[in-house]
Amino acid sequence: MKRESTRSADRTRSLVIDGIRSAGEISRVELATRTGLTEATISTVVRKAIDDGLVVEIGHGVSTGGKRRTILAVNSSARHAVGVSLARSRIALVLTDLSGEVIAVRETEGARDAHPSAVTERLAREIAHFLGAHKVDPESVVGVGIASPGPLDCAVGELRGLQPGPLWRGFALEERLENLTGLKVLLDNDATCAALGDYWTTRRDAPPPVAATVYMADGIGAGILVDGRVFHGSSSNPGELGHISLDINGPQCHCGAQGCVEVFASPSAVAAAAMRNPGLVASLELSDDPDVDRRTFEAVATAAISGNKAARGLIEASARYLGAGIVTLSNLLDLDEILLSGPGFTTAGEIYAETIHGMLQRGTFMRGIHSVTVKLSDLGVDAAAIGAATLVMQHQITPHSAINSRRVNAT
Numbered sequence: 385m386k387r388e389s390t391r392s393a394d395r396t397r398s399l400v401i402d403g404i405r406s407a408g409e410i411s412r413v414e415l416a417t418r419t420g421l422t423e424a425t426i427s428t429v430v431r432k433a434i435d436d437g438l439v440v441e442i443g444h445g446v447s448t449g450g451k452r453r454t455i456l457a458v459n460s461s462a463r464h465a466v467g468v469s470l471a472r473s474r475i476a477l478v479l480t481d482l483s484g485e486v487i488a489v490r491e492t493e494g495a496r497d498a499h500p501s502a503v504t505e506r507l508a509r510e511i512a513h514f515l516g517a518h519k520v521d522p523e524s525v526v527g528v529g530i531a532s533p534g535p536l537d538c539a540v541g542e543l544r545g546l547q548p549g550p551l552w553r554g555f556a557l558e559e560r561l562e563n564l565t566g567l568k569v570l571l572d573n574d575a576t577c578a579a580l581g582d583y584w585t586t587r588r589d590a591p592p593p594v595a596a597t598v599y600m601a602d603g604i605g606a607g608i609l610v611d612g613r614v615f616h617g618s619s620s621n622p623g624e625l626g627h628i629s630l631d632i633n634g635p636q637c638h639c640g641a642q643g644c645v646e647v648f649a650s651p652s653a654v655a656a657a658a659m660r661n662p663g664l665v666a667s668l669e670l671s672d673d674p675d676v677d678r679r680t681f682e683a684v685a686t687a688a689i690s691g692n693k694a695a696r697g698l699i700e701a702s703a704r705y706l707g708a709g710i711v712t713l714s715n716l717l718d719l720d721e722i723l724l725s726g727p728g729f730t731t732a733g734e735i736y737a738e739t740i741h742g743m744l745q746r747g748t749f750m751r752g753i754h755s756v757t758v759k760l761s762d763l764g765v766d767a768a769a770i771g772a773a774t775l776v777m778q779h780q781i782t783p784h785s786a787i788n789s790r791r792v793n794a795t
């Protein structure tokens with residue numbers, strides 16, 4: 385077991401590097417104010433971080449009468465991480481640097497009905513090829529993060545649900561991919577990853593006290609950040625926004641409840657509603673195949689923003705159901721900020737944002753005290769994969785802000 389003083393030093397280093405990373409550019413004096421550490425401590429830790437290549441001095445600030453302050457920044461190219469978003473229809477790989485900047489994206493075939501062992505072996509080959517193609521120094525790679533739909537068990541690094549397919553339930557994903565790649569592998573749910581990705585790549589003085597990133601891909605979830613740290617609940621499965629029941633007598637949901645947000649608002653629900661409209665099927669040339677739900681949804685979303693009234697009606701209906709869930713989530717958590725993220729919002733995100741904003745203004749319990757802002761994420765279709773890279777970067781570089789309920793050998 386580590387000695388207490390070593391732990392304290394590790395935490396201080398983690399705090400300092402996170403302070404520099406989140407500010408973008410900052411002087412030692414400002415860093416002392418932001419972290420609450422003494423200037424002497426900052427000076428020692430920064431010197432070591434510069435020696436390790438993690439931090440660089442990039443110039444001098446404007447003089448305010450005294451000595452000009454040296455400005456610090458993280459050395460973005462010093463570390464790299466791979467993020468993977470694992471889904472039935474599509475697997476995406478992203479390569480990011482220490483600041484979360486995306487260097488490359490690679491899209492590969494989804495998991496479909498293949499055995500998890502075969503998909504994991506393919507993934508290991510893809511990762512090796514990906515890193516080789518971009519000439520990344522293997523020493524600079526901190527690991528691989530995997531974003532997957534929940535439920536999952538972070539304590540053992542396994543999936544526990546039906547996505548991306550039933551064979552994945554109980555498959556030792558983290559351990560198997562670690563053995564195949566020789567890299568640290570961490571798994572978390574896609575909404576949490578998306579939230580983390582936005583937090584890591586957005587530069588601001590202080591995070592909002594309580595924020596939620598609503599992530600919509602095949603399903604709908606929410607990643608919750610409290611003071612910029614992920615809220616993990618008891619088992620890393622919080623924020624199941626898609627499984628708030630809106631109608632106790634509604635259609636059966638795969639989760640076991642009835643009338644869930646996901647049953648009414650998800651892209652596959654929109655696709656199914658479109659398939660019941662013969663006029664839309666004909667005009668958008670829609671095809672009835674469950675594996676093309678995402679494409680059907682995209683066709684409807686594209687038509688909606690191009691002025692097709694029937695398509696717009698379906699997207700607005702989805703947005704209202706989702707909005708009802710988000711109002712509930714806001715009331716439960718007293719949220720300050722909602723970020724809409726993921727492939728479900730990349731085309732018709734403005735319609736969702738506008739509808740949800742109106743519902744929050746009219747319907748939150750605390751609206752007389754503060755408003756809840758709604759924004760669209762800048763991370764686009766690969767938000768979860770970018771966030772997965774962030775997950776492993778945070779765990780390895782600034783562990784003070786990461787969860788510790790990971791697999792025992794996940795160090």
Ligand SMILES: [Zn+2]
Binds near residue numbers: 626628638639640644
């Ligand atoms: Zn449900």
